[in-house]
Amino acid sequence: MxxxxxxxxxxxxxxxxxxxxxxxxxxxxxxxxxxxxxxxxxxxxxxxxxxxxxxxxxxxxxxxxxxxxxxxxxxxxxxxxxxxxxxxxxxxxxxxxxxxxxxxxxxxxxxxxxxxxxxxxxxxxxxxxxxxxxxxxxxxxxxxxxxxxxxxxxxxxxxxxxxxxxxxxxxxxxxxxxxxxxxxxxxxxxxxxxxxxxxxxxxxxxxxxxxxxxxxxxxxxxxxxxxxxxxxxxxxxxxxxxxxxxxxxxxxxxxxxxxxxxxxxxxxxxxxxxxTKASAPRVRYQEKTHRARGPLAALVLKELGRFTSSSNYMLNCGLGVLLIPASGIFLLVKGGEICEVLDLVFTARPDTSALLILTMVFMLSIMIDNAAPAVSLEGKSIWIPQSLPVSPGTVLRAKMVSQLILSAPLMLFAAICGAVILKTSVAVRILLVLMTLAFSVFSALFNTVIGTKLPVLTWTSELVPIKQTAAVAIALFGGWFASILPVGLYLLIGYQLGAALYLAIWTVLLCGIDLLLLRWMDSKGAAIFAAL
Amino acid sequence: MLIIEHLTKRYGEKTAVDDLSLHIQPGEIYGFIGHNGAGKTTTLKSIVGILRFEEGRITIDGHSVMEEPVACKKMLAYIPDNPDLYDFMSGIKYLNFIADVFGIPADVRQERIRKYADLLELTNDLAQPISAYSHGMKQKLAVIAAWIHSPKLIVMDEPFVGLDPKASHLLKEMMREHCDAGGAIFFSTHVLEVAEKLCDKVAIIKQGRLIKAGTMEEVKGDDSLEEVFLELEAE
Incomplete structure (x- = not known):
């Protein structure tokens, strides 16, 4: 036995x-x-x-x-x-x-x-x-x-x-x-x-x-x-x-x-x-009028409710919620000095500090990956979204949006902090913020897509979908790889284009990838989810 | 209301449902009986759009389940055999979630929640997390969630399992009331006495194939439904 x-x-x-x-x-x-x-x-x-x-x-x-x-x-x-x-x-x-x-x-x-x-x-x-x-x-x-x-x-x-x-x-x-x-x-x-x-x-x-x-x-x-x-x-x-x-x-x-x-x-x-069940005090129901919401809002709230109901989920897929704003404040306090040193180190590659700030924000944002295990976490309750009158694409969008709600405002804050302390052109500062937004959408879409492609619905402990699936590993390591790629390529060849053009190309590229991922999610992703 | 034409569903080599056709009219309580593994749950899941099927056609009020799934799902409610609900929500949050998805106005849902929760004696537990609910309480919550949007068609898989005698009785009354108001119910059960007393029509399925269907009188004649069922099973 x-x-x-x-x-x-x-x-x-x-x-x-x-x-x-x-x-x-x-x-x-x-x-x-x-x-x-x-x-x-x-x-x-x-x-x-x-x-x-x-x-x-x-x-x-x-x-x-x-x-x-x-x-x-x-x-x-x-x-x-x-x-x-x-x-x-x-x-x-x-x-x-x-x-x-x-x-x-x-x-x-x-x-x-x-x-x-x-x-x-x-x-x-x-x-x-x-x-x-x-x-x-x-x-x-x-x-x-x-x-x-x-x-x-x-x-x-x-x-x-x-x-x-x-x-x-x-x-x-x-x-x-x-x-x-x-x-x-x-x-x-x-x-x-x-x-x-x-x-x-x-x-x-x-x-x-x-x-x-x-x-x-x-x-x-x-x-x-x-x-x-x-x-x-x-x-x-x-x-x-x-x-x-x-x-x-x-x-x-x-x-x-x-x-x-x-x-x-x-x-x-x-x-x-x-x-033994936890001795939670009995909550008495008091009738009150609930504000009606649309299906997408209801699904997004459900995803966020799932996230905040589990310490495992919050710890493993939401640490960035604390670290990203902390990095923004760190940039405001120490960023100026650090950028001065970086500018001296990378004199041949101007504006490398802007790319490094992006890398830092991106890498920390990878620590918000709640969309990656979201499909797997449906587990045996998957019959609910499958039998409700919403398209599978809407269900997946809700998972994506729930990650975006957690990550995008914080990433935006950190990017603005970075843009404030950087001594560079206005174009580079604006593109830094725009690329951050494009990356936050990319990350949310990528995690939803990978979670849909590699779902694990049969589990006895929620730790399995949250920590131990290929989807989560790929979201984490793939995300880190995507985070360092822009700065890596910039140091190798990108600097020759100048930071503004280089960041503009990346922003457009990320927007393009976002659109492709969104299209995949709404078509093939939706079909996979419907057939689970 | 619900038309199933030549439904065939296969799992790899195994044919779970084989060329099944049924027609459920408004106002009918239609029972679906068969032994374990006969294909009942597969059929029900195909109707509500959870399972894709290879051959055949299912329409609800003229809308194809395969081609217009969202339109069909707006008209139906489904209660599975084991209601695995969202444990992290409270009962009231779950009901409001379902009502939001179905677009039920705040005042209407409030009235319906009050009506059905009081009827099934779940009102006092609505603020509790679902994780603290017993199987029967989850079943009651699933019933309220199904009724909250006044669907035309309700599809239920073994709806009486886990319910106490009083709740079972109330559910039967709710089913009859729903059909008297022009709705339809299609449900599977192993409790043949319930099927015999409650259903207007009944279908018997064996190894994926429909072996008998019709009004209760047509199916059982002067015998009991249990005798007919066992006889057909033995053939």
């Missing part, structure tokens, strides 16, 4: 790799392999590259100072933070909010078997997040120190310990979130705010990291000695990566004890939390 449940869990998490929703059939082995390679390239290339650079900057200096253990300690903490905080909310959802909890609990399956199968998913998600930091860390260390068998073995055990710690932390934090959620009134809003606070803290530490690393490398031996004296456990943790058998034995034992404790906590509380 456990084997079957684990298989079900894994199939759900990795469904997009094995199943072609469009053709309603399993993918071939070649297609599966290509999808997996694509994912690995994205993870290793984008995130792994970041942590490889971090590992390279730390490893040699710390080993030369004789505190190689500190390298493993630091990289270990980074991986734990990344893994645990990256998966804490998905842990809560996949453990306690899975739609098939009731079904499985009604079957003659021991509760512990259900918990173990859920934990495997949590373990894998945490492992995927933490591996982005741990794998580059051990590889860099092995190469730089020319590691022997003992060090390699130590590195592998360090990696395993971290993965288990990440799972234990995720489960503990998920349990805390679940306990709080049972008592909260505006659950989705509070959960989102807590998560944003965590993310803010994470990025604060991340941006301080360069200074911290520089300071640490300059005083490695001194810090190492002080940490070893004051917190011997942290020293031992780092020593596991270097292959110290005593440290390995102690940490394996500590991890095993923690596993037992967390298991006891989970097995005692799982059933209660998974089957």
């Amino acid at each position: 456990l084997k079957f449940l684990i298989k079900k869990q894994l199939l759900e998490v990795f469904r997009g790799y094995f199943y072609d929703a469009k053709k309603n059939r399993m993918r071939s082995k070649v297609q599966v392999a290509l999808w997996i390679v694509f994912f690995i390239v994205l993870m290793v290339g984008m995130m792994g590259g970041l942590f490889t650079a971090m590992a390279l900057s730390l490893c040699e200096g710390l080993n030369a100072a004789g505190v190689g253990w500190l390298y493993y300690t630091l990289m270990g903490f980074v991986a734990i933070v990344l893994g645990a905080f990256g998966s804490v909310f998905s842990t809560y959802s996949s453990l306690y909010l899975a739609k098939d909890n009731d079904l499985l609990l009604s079957l003659p399956i021991p509760v512990r078997t259900i918990i173990i199968s859920r934990l495997i998913t949590v373990f894998l998600m945490g492992a995927m997040y933490s591996a982005v930091a741990t794998i580059p860390a051990v590889i860099v260390d092995w190469i730089i120190t020319r590691a022997g068998v003992v060090r390699i073995l130590g590195g592998l055990i360090w990696l395993l310990i971290i993965t288990v710690i990440v799972m234990l932390l995720s489960v503990t934090l998920g349990w805390v979130v679940a306990r709080i959620s049972l008592k909260l009134k505006n659950k989705s809003i509070v959960t989102t705010l807590i998560a944003i606070a965590f993310i803010g803290l994470y990025y604060y530490v991340y941006f301080q990291a360069i200074d911290l690393i520089r300071d640490l490398l300059a005083n490695a031996a001194s810090y190492g000695g002080r940490i070893k004296g004051a917190a011997y456990g942290i020293y031992l943790f780092g020593r596991t990566g270097e292959g110290d058998f005593t440290a390995i034995a102690i940490f394996l034992a500590v991890t095993a004890v923690l596993c037992v404790l967390i298991w006891r906590l989970l097995s005692r509380s799982f059933l209660k939390i998974a089957t």
Whole structure:
């Protein structure tokens, strides 16, 4: 039974790799392999590259100072933070909010078997997040120190310990979130705010990291000695990566004890939390006249209602709502100084700063991609829009407009802030704003189109359509690629045209693509949606 | 009102509905019975435009479901066998959403919501999120949503499942009232006693093919509908 449940869990998490929703059939082995390679390239290339650079900057200096253990300690903490905080909310959802909890609990399956199968998913998600930091860390260390068998073995055990710690932390934090959620009134809003606070803290530490690393490398031996004296456990943790058998034995034992404790906590509380509904106060209905709206407005409001009802949805597809206006204010405060420096750096390519401002706004806008999972989120309720007297094109337009409502005004604000601080021609400033608007429409259309092309309607946790589908991955990485393309081409050849003409061409091009995407959405997209 | 001509729907190699023809007149409650997997839900979904079909023609008041889907959907309401509604909305928001899409003026919808919610005893729960509703409450909400725009044709898939005896009785009265006012109802059911008492006409489907249809008297004669159904199933 456990084997079957684990298989079900894994199939759900990795469904997009094995199943072609469009053709309603399993993918071939070649297609599966290509999808997996694509994912690995994205993870290793984008995130792994970041942590490889971090590992390279730390490893040699710390080993030369004789505190190689500190390298493993630091990289270990980074991986734990990344893994645990990256998966804490998905842990809560996949453990306690899975739609098939009731079904499985009604079957003659021991509760512990259900918990173990859920934990495997949590373990894998945490492992995927933490591996982005741990794998580059051990590889860099092995190469730089020319590691022997003992060090390699130590590195592998360090990696395993971290993965288990990440799972234990995720489960503990998920349990805390679940306990709080049972008592909260505006659950989705509070959960989102807590998560944003965590993310803010994470990025604060991340941006301080360069200074911290520089300071640490300059005083490695001194810090190492002080940490070893004051917190011997942290020293031992780092020593596991270097292959110290005593440290390995102690940490394996500590991890095993923690596993037992967390298991006891989970097995005692799982059933209660998974089957208890939040104690929301009963709202009494008071009749009042509702303002009548048109079908499109009703559908758009429905989409926005769906968005604000779920912390998962808001966190994963709406972070840009905070970051874009923050970037606008940042531009007003610091933008002038930064642009002056940029103008000095790119003297041969004038107005590069305008293109870089665009890139920043575009990249942040990609973090508003609520249209990408919107079709998949219809799930079993898809019969409602399909049976209502609205064309499928109108349903898709509503999804597109809901993203546009969230992103376009904020992007416009940030672009105007950029235009204000730029020391350039009026034409460039106006085109900066116009191109931003054209890009916001492009992004909303592209996400709707990709969400319609690659829908996943059969899911038991909303995290699947929100985080784990090919549509969302393509929206994110494709969007980032589209964001950097204009500045990349400008630096290569575009500058020869002059910024005004270059931006004008891009604006017209984007408007053209917008029209093509709109046409596709209204014709082929509508046909696909009607046939789902 | 509803004309189904030579409807054929295939899922890959399997023919779910095979050359089915039916005619439902205004004022009729038309029952649709058959064993599990006979093709009832497929037929109902084809009528309401959720499923595309390969062959045949379905028209509602002269409008083709395939060619004028929006015009057809304006005239009909659909209640599926398992009402998966928008859990993130409250009951009242869902009803207003449906009313908005159908273009029902504010005063008219308010009156209808009051009437049907009071009748089905759901008024006190309208402000609650749908996620907190039981299956029966969702079914009641789906019924109110169907009636809110006064459709000409109501298509229902097992509408009595999950309803308590009182709500079932009320729904039957609502169905009769709707048809007496000139509307039509086409619904599937496994409860043959209900079909026998409630329906003006009945159609029996087996393995995708229509095996008997007509007025209740024509179909069952002096026997009970259950006897006729079991006899036809055995053939």
